[in-house]
Amino acid sequence: xxxxxxxxxxxxxxxxxxxxxxxxxxxxxxxxxxxxxxxxxxxxxxxxxxxxxxxxxxxxxxxxxxxxxxxxxxxxxxxxxxxxxxxxxxxxxxxxxxxxxxxxxxxxxxxxxxxxxxxxxxxxxxxxxxxxxxxxxxxxxxxxxxxxxxxxxxxxxxxxxxxxxxxxxxxxxxxxxxxxxxxxxxxxxxxxxxxxxxxxxxxxxxxxxxxxxxxxxxxxxxxxxxxxxxxxxxxxxxxxxxxxxxxxxxxxxxxxxxxxxxxxxxxxxxxxxxxxxxxxxxxxxxxxxxxxxxxxxxxxxxxxxxxxxxxxxxxxxxxxxxxxxxxxxxxxxxxxxxxxxxxxxxxxxxxxxxxxxxxxxxxxxxxxxxxxxxxxxxxxxxxxxxxxxxxxxxxxxxxxxxxxxxxxxxxxxxxxxxxxxxxxxxxxxxxxxxxxxxxxxxxxxxxxxxxxxxxxxxxxxxxxxxxxxxxxxxxxxxxxxxxxxxxxxxxxxxxxxxxxxxxxxxxxxxxxxxxxxxxxxxxxxxxxxxxxxxxxxxxxxxxxxxxxxxxxxxxxxxxxxxxxxxxxxxxxxxxxxxxxxxxxxxxxxxxxx
Amino acid sequence: xxxxxxxxxxxxxxxxxxxxxxxxxxxxxxxxxxxxxxxxxxxxxxxxxxxxxxxxxxxxxxxxxxxxxxxxxxxxxxxxxxxxxxxxxxxxxxxxxxxxxxxxxxxxxxxxxxxxxxxxxxxxxxxxxxxxxxxxxxxxxxxxxxxxxxxxxxxxxxxxxxxxxxxxxxxxxxxxxxxxxxxxxxxxxxxxxxxxxxxxxxxxxxxxxxxxxxxxxxxxxxxxxxxxxxxxxxxxxxxxxx
Numbered sequence: 001x002x003x004x005x006x007x008x009x010x011x012x013x014x015x016x017x018x019x020x021x022x023x024x025x026x027x028x029x030x031x032x033x034x035x036x037x038x039x040x041x042x043x044x045x046x047x048x049x050x051x052x053x054x055x056x057x058x059x060x061x062x063x064x065x066x067x068x069x070x071x072x073x074x075x076x077x078x079x080x081x082x083x084x085x086x087x088x089x090x091x092x093x094x095x096x097x098x099x100x101x102x103x104x105x106x107x108x109x110x111x112x113x114x115x116x117x118x119x120x121x122x123x124x125x126x127x128x129x130x131x132x133x134x135x136x137x138x139x140x141x142x143x144x145x146x147x148x149x150x151x152x153x154x155x156x157x158x159x160x161x162x163x164x165x166x167x168x169x170x171x172x173x174x175x176x177x178x179x180x181x182x183x184x185x186x187x188x189x190x191x192x193x194x195x196x197x198x199x200x201x202x203x204x205x206x207x208x209x210x211x212x213x214x215x216x217x218x219x220x221x222x223x224x225x226x227x228x229x230x231x232x233x234x235x236x237x238x239x240x241x242x243x244x245x246x247x248x249x250x251x252x253x254x255x256x257x258x259x260x261x262x263x264x265x266x267x268x269x270x271x272x273x274x275x276x277x278x279x280x281x282x283x284x285x286x287x288x289x290x291x292x293x294x295x296x297x298x299x300x301x302x303x304x305x306x307x308x309x310x311x312x313x314x315x316x317x318x319x320x321x322x323x324x325x326x327x328x329x330x331x332x333x334x335x336x337x338x339x340x341x342x343x344x345x346x347x348x349x350x351x352x353x354x355x356x357x358x359x360x361x362x363x364x365x366x367x368x369x370x371x372x373x374x375x376x377x378x379x380x381x382x383x384x385x386x387x388x389x390x391x392x393x394x395x396x397x398x399x400x401x402x403x404x405x406x407x408x409x410x411x412x413x414x415x416x417x418x419x420x421x422x423x424x425x426x427x428x429x430x431x432x433x434x435x436x437x438x439x440x441x442x443x444x445x446x447x448x449x450x451x452x453x454x455x456x457x458x459x460x461x462x463x464x465x466x467x468x469x470x471x472x473x474x475x476x477x478x479x480x481x482x483x484x485x486x487x488x489x490x491x492x493x494x495x496x497x498x499x500x501x502x503x504x505x506x507x508x509x510x511x512x513x514x515x516x517x518x519x520x521x522x523x524x525x526x527x528x529x530x531x532x533x534x535x536x537x538x539x540x541x542x543x544x545x546x547x548x549x550x551x552x553x554x555x556x557x558x559x560x561x562x563x564x565x566x567x568x569x570x571x572x573x574x575x576x577x578x579x580x581x582x583x584x585x586x587x588x589x590x591x592x593x
Numbered sequence: 594x595x596x597x598x599x600x601x602x603x604x605x606x607x608x609x610x611x612x613x614x615x616x617x618x619x620x621x622x623x624x625x626x627x628x629x630x631x632x633x634x635x636x637x638x639x640x641x642x643x644x645x646x647x648x649x650x651x652x653x654x655x656x657x658x659x660x661x662x663x664x665x666x667x668x669x670x671x672x673x674x675x676x677x678x679x680x681x682x683x684x685x686x687x688x689x690x691x692x693x694x695x696x697x698x699x700x701x702x703x704x705x706x707x708x709x710x711x712x713x714x715x716x717x718x719x720x721x722x723x724x725x726x727x728x729x730x731x732x733x734x735x736x737x738x739x740x741x742x743x744x745x746x747x748x749x750x751x752x753x754x755x756x757x758x759x760x761x762x763x764x765x766x767x768x769x770x771x772x773x774x775x776x777x778x779x780x781x782x783x784x785x786x787x788x789x790x791x792x793x794x795x796x797x798x799x800x801x802x803x804x805x806x807x808x809x810x811x812x813x814x815x816x817x818x819x820x821x822x823x824x825x826x827x828x829x830x831x832x833x834x835x
Binding site for chain 1: 644645646647648650651656657659678680681682683684686687688689690691692693694697698699700701742743745
C-alpha cells in the first residue's frame with residue numbers, strides 16, 4: 001500500500017510541473033545620439049517680449065528629420081500650455097506676476113525615429129528647448145515728443161515709439177492760441193514722425209495722446225515758435241518783380257502780408273502788400289541781388305516775419321557730372337578731374353588727366369565709379385578715392401585697338417554700356433568680362449541703375465531689357481527722345497521728354513505704364529532731374545538781367561521764374577538743386593512746394 | 594480537478610483491491626507533440642499588433658509529459674484508469690537597447706479517463722500491449738505579458754481554462770522481470786480542440802476569433818510496468834507489520 005501512496009504522491013508532484021518557455025530575440029539597433037536641429041519661432045522675435053496684459057503668443061516649431069509630437073510651454077518654470085500641434089497660439093495672463101523679467105520656454109519633444117521599442121512607445125524622445133525673456137510691464141507710459149523741426153513749408157514733429165504690444169493709437173494735437181486741433185490719428189505704432197502742413201507761425205503747442213487697449217495718456221506739451229510765412233522765391237515776369245510767399249493753408253486771423261526791403265519797417269522801403277490770404281505773390285517794381293527782403297504776416301496780436309536774401313552762386317562748373325547720393329560734383333578743369341564738395345564748397349580731390357583729349361563720360365548714379373578717358377583709354381575712378389582707379393584700353397573692351405571710346409553709362413552694379421566708334425559693348429566692370437558686343441555704332445545709350453534696362457537714343461529710341469547676354473527690345477519710339485534718364489531712386493523708371501507731344505513722361509519699364517505731364521508742357525526743355533522730374537526749360541522772354549528759366553515738376557504746374565545772369569546751356573541736377581555748368585552762372589535753388 | 598481525479602483513483606484502487614487478483618501500475622515518461630494551431634494563430638495576431646518586429650522564439654515544442662495508469666488484469670485484458678499531465682508553451686520576444694517585451698503562453702493539462710490494454714503475447718517475458726483510451730482533458734492556459742522600457746517594468750498575467758476530450762491510441766512493449774517490467778511505447782492522441790474560457794465566459798479575441806487549445810499529436814517514451822498480486826501483497830504486508 002505504501003508503494004501505491006508513493007506513486008500517487010509522485011504523480012501529484014509531476015502534475016504540477018509546468019512548461020517554461022525559452023529564448024530571446026535580441027535586435028541590434030543603434031542608439032540615437034545627436035539631438036535634432038529644431039527651429040523655434042515665438043512672435044517672430046528672439047529678443048525680450050514685453051507683456052502688459054493677457055497676451056497671445058504665436059509659436060511654430062519644426063525640425064526637418066524628426067517628428068514632433070508634443071510641445072510644452074513653460075512660463076516662469078510652470079507648465080502653461082501643452083499641445084501636439086507644431087504651430088498655433090496660446091495666451092498668458094500676467095495678472096499675479098509682478099513687473100519684472102520672466103522666462104518663457106518652448107520645449108519640444110520629437111521622436112528619435114531610431115526604431116527601438118522605446119521610440120515606438122514614445123518613451124524615447126529628443127527634448128529640445130528655447131527660452132525667451134518676457135518682461136512683464138503692466139505700467140502705461142505715454143510717448144513724448146522728441147523734436148520739432150522746420151521742413152519745406154511745414155513742421156516735422158518726431159516722437160518716441162511706443163514699444164509695448166498693447167498699442168491702440170496715437171492722436172496728435174496742436175494748440176494754437178487756445179484753440180486745440182486734432183491733426184492726426186495714427187494706428188501704426190511704427191510711425192513716429194508727422195508733418196504739420198498747416199502751421200502758420202507763432203507759438204504752437206503740440207502733444208501726443210497715446211492709447212493702449214484700455215486707457216490713454218497725454219505726453220508733455222512741446223512748443224514751437226517760428227515766423228511764417230516765408231518768402232520762398234523771387235522772380236520776375238513782364239517787368240514786374242514778384243515775391244513768392246509760402247502758400248497758407250490755414251490761418252484764422254490773417255490780416256495781410258507786407259513786404260519790406262532791407263530788414264526795416266520803414267515806409268520808404270515798403271515794397272508791397274496783399275490782403276488776400278490766398279494770394280501768395282506780391283508784386284514790386286525793383287529788386288537787387290545781395291539785398292535782404294523782409295516779409296511780415298500781420299495778425300492782430302503779432303507780426304510774423306521772415307527774410308530772404310537773393311544771392312549769387314559762388315561756383316562755376318564746366319564739363320561736370322554729379323552723383324545723386326554723394327555730396328560731390330566732378331568736373332574737368334585745367335587738365336585735371338576735380339572732386340568738388342558741395343557742402344564744403346571746395347575741391348577735395350583731383351587727378352591729372354591722361355591727356356588733353358580726355359573727356360568725362362559717366363558717373364554711376366549712386367556711388368560706384370566715375371569713368372573718364374580719352375579716345376583709346378577708359379579709366380574708372382572710385383569717386384571717394386581717386387587713388388583707386390582701373391584703366392581699360394580699347395583693346396580690353398572692344399577687342400580692337402582702332403576702336404575709340406565715345407560714350408559710357410554705368411549702372412550701380414558696375415555694368416557699363418560703352419559706345420565705341422565702331423561697336424557697342426555691355427561690359428561687367430566688376431568681373432571684367434564682356435556681356436555682349438554688337439558691331440553697330442550707337443551714339444547715346446543709358447543703362448538703368450540696376451543694369452536691367454538700356455535705352456538707345458538715335459534717330460528713333462529703343463528700350464531694351466538686358467537678359468543675360470542678349471538685348472530684348474521691349475519698346476520703340478519712332479522719334480528721338482530727349483532729356484532721357486533713369487530715375488536712380490525708383491527702380492526701372494525712365495524719364496524722358498517726347499518732342500512730338502511736348503510732354504515729359506515717366507515710364508515704368510516693367511509694366512510700360514506711363515505717367516505724363518499734365519500741365520507743364522514745356523516748349524523748350526533743356527534739362528530734367530531724374531529724381532524729381534523737375535524740368536528746366538528756357539523762357540523766351542528776355543530782359544536786361546539775363547535769360548530766364550521756368551522750373552516745372554512733372555504732373556504739377558509750377559510756374560516760378562528764376563533769374564539767371566547769363567546763358568546757360570548745360571546743367572547738373574544734384575539733390576533737387578540745379579547747377580549750371582557753363583561759364584558764369586547762378587546757383588538756382590528749386591523752390592519749395 | 595486534481596482532487597476529483599485522486600478521489601476516483603482511490604475509489605478505483607479500493608474497488609480493485611476487493612475484486613482483483615492482479616493489479617498493475619503503468620508509469621510512462623515521454624515526449625509529446627502538440628498541434629496548438631489556435632494558439633499559434635494567436636501568436637501571429639499578437640506579433641501583428643506590436644509596434645516592433647518581435648519574433649516567436651519558442652513555439653509549442655514537443656515537451657515531456659507524464660502518464661500513469663492503474664490497471665486491473667483480467668485474463669489478457671487490462672482495464673483501468675489513466676491520468677496524464679502535459680505541458681508546453683510559446684514565447685514572443687523582442688529585446689533592444691531600450692527595453693524588451695515578452696509574451697509567454699503556457700498551457701498545462703491534466704487528463705483522466707478509462708484505458709484498456711490487451712496483452713497479445715502472454716507466454717513470453719517480452720509483452721506487447723496495444724492500448725486505447727479516452728480522457729477528459731482539463732487545460733490551464735496562462736498568458737504572461739512583460740514590458741520593460743528604460744527603467745519601467747510592467748507585467749500582466751491572464752488565466753483561462755478549457756475542457757475537452759482526448760482520444761489515445763498506441764502500442765507498448767514491455768520486458769518483464771518478475772513483478773516489474775521496462776519498455777517503451779508509441780502512440781497518437783487526438784484532441785477535439787478545447788475552447789478557452791475566462792471566468793466561465795468564452796474567450797473571444799478583438800477580431801471575433803476564438804482561441805482553442807489542441808493537444809493532438811504523437812506520444813512516445815519509456816514505460817515502467819508494475820504488477821502486483823494484491824492478495825499476496827496484503828499477506829506480505831501483514832507479515833511485515835507483524
